[in-house]
Amino acid sequence: MIVRNTIRTILFVVMFSIGATALGAAILLDDIVRHYQSKEVLRQQREYSEKLRSLNDDYDALLRLIEDDPNSLKRIAPAAVGADPMDPNAVYPRGTAEALAAAKKALAEEVEVQPAKPTMPAWITRVREGDRRLILYFAGAILIIISLTCFSPIRPLKDED
Numbered sequence: 001m002i003v004r005n006t007i008r009t010i011l012f013v014v015m016f017s018i019g020a021t022a023l024g025a026a027i028l029l030d031d032i033v034r035h036y037q038s039k040e041v042l043r044q045q046r047e048y049s050e051k052l053r054s055l056n057d058d059y060d061a062l063l064r065l066i067e068d069d070p071n072s073l074k075r076i077a078p079a080a081v082g083a084d085p086m087d088p089n090a091v092y093p094r095g096t097a098e099a100l101a102a103a104k105k106a107l108a109e110e111v112e113v114q115p116a117k118p119t120m121p122a123w124i125t126r127v128r129e130g131d132r133r134l135i136l137y138f139a140g141a142i143l144i145i146i147s148l149t150c151f152s153p154i155r156p157l158k159d160e161d
């Protein structure tokens with residue numbers, strides 16, 4: 001009798017837990033989707049913030065270089081602005097169209113190599129399709145009902161004297 005009650009209790013806990021999880025997931029699906037979307041937005045904003053921080057560091061380094069050596073501005077300005085150099089005896093190479101196209105192709109391949117991380121787990125995207133959310137809701141409810149009716153503890157029978 002004790003073994004039977006133990007098995008029934010374990011089955012009750014397992015089936016009730018699965019049903020409650022399915023029912024909770026079906027009910028809270030919109031909140032779960034918003035959570036994962038918020039995480040993705042936060043990740044993008046952190047990447048953007050890191051890029052801005054890097055640009056600020058580069059800008060600060062350039063300002064320190066200009067403050068330390070005023071002649072560096074004369075050397076940097078033609079490259080930064082794209083103006084013609086002041087020195088008539090200096091030769092500054094210009095990039096050809098073929099070299100720029102090759103560099104663009106190399107950068108495009110580098111971007112393609114990085115795989116895009118999925119924003120949401122696969123099970124959430126599957127549940128959002130069609131009537132699967134409703135099916136998950138009813139399956140969870142049915143599992144809870146089955147666990148409550150079939151695996152409830154057995155009451156000992158009273159002996160009739």
